[in-house]
Amino acid sequence: MTETPTQTQTETSNEPDETIDQPDQQTDASPTAGSAPTTGFDLGSNTMARYIAWGALGICSLLAVFALIQFYGSVTDAIDLWVDPKYQPLIRAAFNLAVLLTSLIGVSLLARELNYSGD
Template sequence: MSEANTDTEIPDESTANFDVQTNLYRAALGLFALLAVVAVIQLYASANATINTFISHEYRPLFRAAFNLVVLLVSGIGISWSVRKLSNN
């Protein structure tokens, strides 16, 4: 009859901290992904307007590509950091 009591173990403090930390890193990953989507939409529109205003016609594709690369690199760094933290735990 004491076997029924062993199924309901109370998690120790380190397990509870691990779960909280994992959930925080998952939330950070979701936040970085959402940030990447919003940044690409908003900044792309602003950058296109700025490029159209200040850059001559033949160099516009180059400046657009450079801008998109910077936005993707920053987002990728944040996503990579979150995934690395999740996989280490």
């Protein structure tokens, strides 16, 4: 008797496993539904958000400088109106010193924050 070679039990059981695993794998060539395009501006990116934050900081800074100039002028007018003329230079000096110290604290805090966020 001559036996012909046939597939063993382990060889036949491996073939169905290979076909089951194949549909789960996806190739990178086909885009998935809902994926964002890789070209152009991505509004959700950190870079775009950082540019928007810097722009908003610039606009708010300009408004703050304008409001500070108006406030400064109003305070000096109030000093002229309410304070006796011989004490006006002293009051103006104290007010100018308070404005200077406040602005230096703000600059220091902003410089520290920008230094830490740049790392």
